[in-house]
Amino acid sequence: MRLPDGVIVRYRFPWWLRPFLLRGVVGITLGRRIYVEGDDPVRTLRHELVHMQQIARLGLLCFYWRWIREYLGQRFRGASADQAYRRISFEIEAFAAEREETL
Numbered sequence: 001m002r003l004p005d006g007v008i009v010r011y012r013f014p015w016w017l018r019p020f021l022l023r024g025v026v027g028i029t030l031g032r033r034i035y036v037e038g039d040d041p042v043r044t045l046r047h048e049l050v051h052m053q054q055i056a057r058l059g060l061l062c063f064y065w066r067w068i069r070e071y072l073g074q075r076f077r078g079a080s081a082d083q084a085y086r087r088i089s090f091e092i093e094a095f096a097a098e099r100e101e102t103l
């Protein structure tokens with residue numbers, strides 16, 4: 001797997017980040033840094049790299065604004081937290097990339 005220039009990947013979350021993470025989270029992107037954990041960190045890395053591209057495309061604020069708006073829209077329509085998360089367009093794109101062998 002080829003990483004974009006300047007991206008730093010760390011296995012395991014730093015101690016200071018743990019209190020902010022929901023249970024079951026296996027990857028998170030903070031700026032140019034990606035933290036992964038869990039059974040399949042390469043798969044998680046593919047997912048997080050898609051989010052990094054989305055953020056580069058839209059800008060951080062626009063990305064999170066639309067992510068939250070889509071999530072809440074799903075919740076208001078009766079989706080469970082997990083269903084709402086998986087129906088966010090950014091997540092659909094990232095989950096699809098998890099299964100690809102190349103980036």
Ligand SMILES: [Zn+2]
Nearest residue numbers: 047051091094
């Ligand atoms: Zn995601």
